[in-house]
Amino acid sequence: AGAGFRVDPAAQADPAGLAAAERALLAELDREAELLLAEERAARVPQLDVPMPANLTASEIVRLQADPAAFARELVRPLPRQPAAAARRGSRFHTWVEELFDHRALIDADDLPGSQDAELTDDDLRSLQEAFLRTPYGSRRPAAIEEPFELPLAGRIVRGRIDAVYDLGRGRWEVIDWKTGQAPADELQLAVYRLAWARLRGVDPSAVDAAFLYVRTGAVVRPPLVTEDELAALLAPPVPARPPGAA
Template sequence: ASAPARTADPEEDDDARTARAWTEETELLLALRRERAAAPAEAAPPTHVSASLLVGLAEDPEQVRSGLRRPMPRRPAPQARAGTRFHEWVEEHFGSPAMLDLGEALTDPEEGAEPELGRLQEAFRASPWYQRQPWAVEFPLETPVAGFTVRGRIDAVFRNDPAAGGAEWELVDWKTGRVPTGARLEHRAVQLAVYRLGFARLMGVPLEDVGAAFHYVAENRTVRPARIADEGELARLLGLL
């Protein structure tokens, strides 16, 4: 139970009352300081973010914010390792040195990763992209959005024949998982929105001249989302940080 309120003592002189007031105020300030020290500090949002972080904000903003406050390392799954090795193989196929992650390159593959890689390679050889020559692979970019610098790396950039009609440029991201549907596909397309906006700015071309697609290798299926977010929608997502 809280202590009863203290009333002024008529016999207490001014100096004593002043000293008591200072003591009580000091105790309150110290208690407030202890309370603030015990509370978890709010991490300032980062100024540089990745395209994948925006995808996370579209899917589950609270999980992203929690991860920024308390980052936890994750061990890559075997499927992720196979995906990394597939991307390296595609870069080598197109005649570009692979952007090797030394940690991955020096680690023994997980059981099941290599057979999965073989299946992905076989499926890619049957795709229309296998015979095409990209304008660039592993193309890095960054672009400002709503006070943040958003970074990404486009798996492959193709330049289309203007006589064929359609967009002059096509940005393709290789995916080794299954094709998502509905809201999940719309959320994943945020990645393409970042690439498209950044590439159009960098090249000085209208957004309409830049197409973007996912190619789901295992299913040999290229998905061009019917709708890709614009800069305003990307800014709204970043406002969730």
């Protein structure tokens, strides 16, 4: 063979001639620089003020309070929602209670989305029915059930349905929200229901008691509720969000 040249194995492994500790430090500095550049690029993306919808549901107010940025992203790029198992189970239960108290259901339970799903067995529904009948509300006839409302609030309309309302006499009422699951409920939704019923009856909200009934356990929970002014304040400011696709 012709004239050749010698290669230093250390230089071949590391042309820069850096020690292992130096290479590790350099890689770490590169990662930090990338993070700083990414943060700077994100900071330069203009913010959008997402207008609050003129019409909201009570559950949307709960999502707004829980995570304003996520709620804003829903407004900018709405996605279809799959009915949750808990919602389907609750719908079947509500339909049965309507029938129990001679309120004709608008939709038959078997026609509800997901009514034939595996988690919605007849045994599960029967268990909920038996548990409900053991509660004090199992034998009390409500004054209203699945009561729809449109609540003007902070220049907007909040829509929803109240599970049940009971006449306590002497001008007092009790709003009950049935919960067929075991997860803790959000009292913000209950506050909306209380205010909506007070408006419907033309009474002060202080004349309306409100509680969650956890059907499976029979527990009745009466959380402290925010005032009308506090509810209105949630809907007053614009919702900040970044444009779709922004980092």
